[in-house]
Amino acid sequence: MSHENVKERELFFGPAHPGSGNFCVKLMVDGEKVLSARADPGYLHRGFEKLMEYRDTMQNAVLSDRICVFEPLAWNLVHAEAVDGLMGVDVPERASYIRVIMAELSRIQSHLIWYGGMSMGIGFDTGFKMAFGYRDYILDIFELITGGRVYPAGYICPGGVRKDMPDTAREKILDVLKRIDEIKMLEKFENPTLLPRLKNVGVLELKDTIRLGATGFVMRASGMRTDVRKDDSYEVYDQLDFDIPIQNDGDAYSRFLVGIREIEESIKIIRQALDELPKGRLKPIKPKLSTKIPEGEIYIRNEVARGEAAMHMVSDGTGSPYRCKIRGPSFLHMIPVLEYLLKGVQIADVPAIYWSLNPCPADMDR
Amino acid sequence: MRMYLLFTGALILVLQIWIGDWMKLKIVPRLLKNLIKKPMTVRFPNESIPIPEGYRGEHEYDKGKCISCGLCAKVCPNRAIEMVQSENGRKYPVIDIGKCCFCGLCQDVCHTGALKLTKNLVSPIIVDSNKKEKSGM
Numbered sequence: 001m002s003h004e005n006v007k008e009r010e011l012f013f014g015p016a017h018p019g020s021g022n023f024c025v026k027l028m029v030d031g032e033k034v035l036s037a038r039a040d041p042g043y044l045h046r047g048f049e050k051l052m053e054y055r056d057t058m059q060n061a062v063l064s065d066r067i068c069v070f071e072p073l074a075w076n077l078v079h080a081e082a083v084d085g086l087m088g089v090d091v092p093e094r095a096s097y098i099r100v101i102m103a104e105l106s107r108i109q110s111h112l113i114w115y116g117g118m119s120m121g122i123g124f125d126t127g128f129k130m131a132f133g134y135r136d137y138i139l140d141i142f143e144l145i146t147g148g149r150v151y152p153a154g155y156i157c158p159g160g161v162r163k164d165m166p167d168t169a170r171e172k173i174l175d176v177l178k179r180i181d182e183i184k185m186l187e188k189f190e191n192p193t194l195l196p197r198l199k200n201v202g203v204l205e206l207k208d209t210i211r212l213g214a215t216g217f218v219m220r221a222s223g224m225r226t227d228v229r230k231d232d233s234y235e236v237y238d239q240l241d242f243d244i245p246i247q248n249d250g251d252a253y254s255r256f257l258v259g260i261r262e263i264e265e266s267i268k269i270i271r272q273a274l275d276e277l278p279k280g281r282l283k284p285i286k287p288k289l290s291t292k293i294p295e296g297e298i299y300i301r302n303e304v305a306r307g308e309a310a311m312h313m314v315s316d317g318t319g320s321p322y323r324c325k326i327r328g329p330s331f332l333h334m335i336p337v338l339e340y341l342l343k344g345v346q347i348a349d350v351p352a353i354y355w356s357l358n359p360c361p362a363d364m365d366r
Numbered sequence: 367m368r369m370y371l372l373f374t375g376a377l378i379l380v381l382q383i384w385i386g387d388w389m390k391l392k393i394v395p396r397l398l399k400n401l402i403k404k405p406m407t408v409r410f411p412n413e414s415i416p417i418p419e420g421y422r423g424e425h426e427y428d429k430g431k432c433i434s435c436g437l438c439a440k441v442c443p444n445r446a447i448e449m450v451q452s453e454n455g456r457k458y459p460v461i462d463i464g465k466c467c468f469c470g471l472c473q474d475v476c477h478t479g480a481l482k483l484t485k486n487l488v489s490p491i492i493v494d495s496n497k498k499e500k501s502g503m
Contacts, residue, residue: 058441062467140415143421147418147420147421147422148422151467154469162474166420286474287474289437289440
């Protein structure tokens with residue numbers, strides 16, 4: 001067979017591609033055009049759902065960090081809420097506020113990673129370095145409050161938080177939020193760089209988002225005002241005032257803009273939560289070895305940076321859950337949505353579309 | 367050389383005003399501000415960012431305080447702690463640093479404060495063999 005007869009070629013985007021993460025998309029290409037795409041997940045499967053059946057609640061809280069590498073605290077919250085719901089524990093109000101502050105900080109740093117990854121995908125290296133530089137300031141806060149820069153080791157645990165915030169945390173958070181505000185300027189200045197690469201690329205209609213099962217910011221960028229924090233409020237979100245940013249175009253640029261606006265909203269939420277934080281000190285939560293989870297079943301959903309995260313936990317009355325099903329938001333974004341969006345695009349647009357969906361291979365494979 | 371650079375800079379500026387691309391011009395005060403701004407990073411081996419209290423670093427084990435209850439081995443999510451028989455008949459914890467995820471549950475569960483996590487974040491990676499013997503691990 002001579003080369004002239006070969007029209008279609010298979011191109012691997014990942015897992016060795018610098019912009020793909022532990023994930024692979026097999027593209028059938030004809031020249032520069034992508035004919036079809038097939039997602040190939042499974043490079044980061046660690047079997048959390050099974051592991052959680054053999055550990056008790058506090059150990060599972062530590063384990064729940066690792067579900068998504070980019071936002072461990074948000075997944076801590078999902079797990080803690082599921083166990084709290086089963087055990088019928090009332091979380092102290094102060095702990096609830098601290099949970100919200102940490103979850104929102106986690107959302108900001110996750111969006112900054114997204115900003116960085118997106119900039120790297122379209123060849124705008126300054127954005128990548130700026131975003132990761134600002135993210136490190138938030139990691140400094142995590143280090144102060146939880147004791148670890150990236151992994152909080154179950155800081156948000158069943159029953160509240162593992163230890164109270166130190167007194168110096170408030171000033172530090174406000175100082176960092178002031179600095180993060182600058183990232184908005186970057187977006188304004190770099191419009192000439194971003195617009196030609198992202199505008200009208202990877203357009204997703206609203207009816208397709210519903211058909212393909214997209215949630216969170218992907219839906220919001222297509223014009224649907226949906227947010228679990230408002231629709232099915234948890235913790236103290238119903239007492240806080242914030243907006244849900246939406247865009248109507250559904251392209252990569254809209255998704256990017258929704259991300260930037262969400263950083264602003266998260267900053268607003270944290271400022272309010274810090275003002276309304278109840279006084280007093282929380283007692284540190286120590287791990288108990290013989291904690292029993294009452295028999296029952298619960299489905300908890302939360303809004304994390306990537307969309308709707310959920311956990312379905314079934315308990316049969318022993319110390320560890322009988323079954324724990326984790327719903328990662330990236331699963332549907334990275335398999336049906338990505339395969340649909342990549343059909344018929346140019347190869348150069350593949351990283352831009354890929355990163356505009358804010359992928360996390362870790363929470364997809366679990 | 368410098369004259370040449372200045373000339374090109376001025377030319378680009380004039381061209382941009384002429385084309386009317388004001389968006390790019392707005393970055394000039396920003397660039398001047400960045401000239402005097404401190405960098406985001408520090409020069410690590412010479413200086414480092416302060417490590418706060420409560421950082422979960424290398425373990426510090428006090429054999430004298432240990433009552434051999436074995437709770438730390440039970441609570442460890444990674445099963446990095448093993449209780450090993452000593453010469454005096456009691457069991458003491460041995461920590462496998464390679465398996466440890468530095469969650470600090472062993473520190474929280476220890477009633478006597480024999481096991482603590484310190485602020486030392488460098489040596490958990492490089493285990494000093496002399497120190498190992500000294501701490502009884």
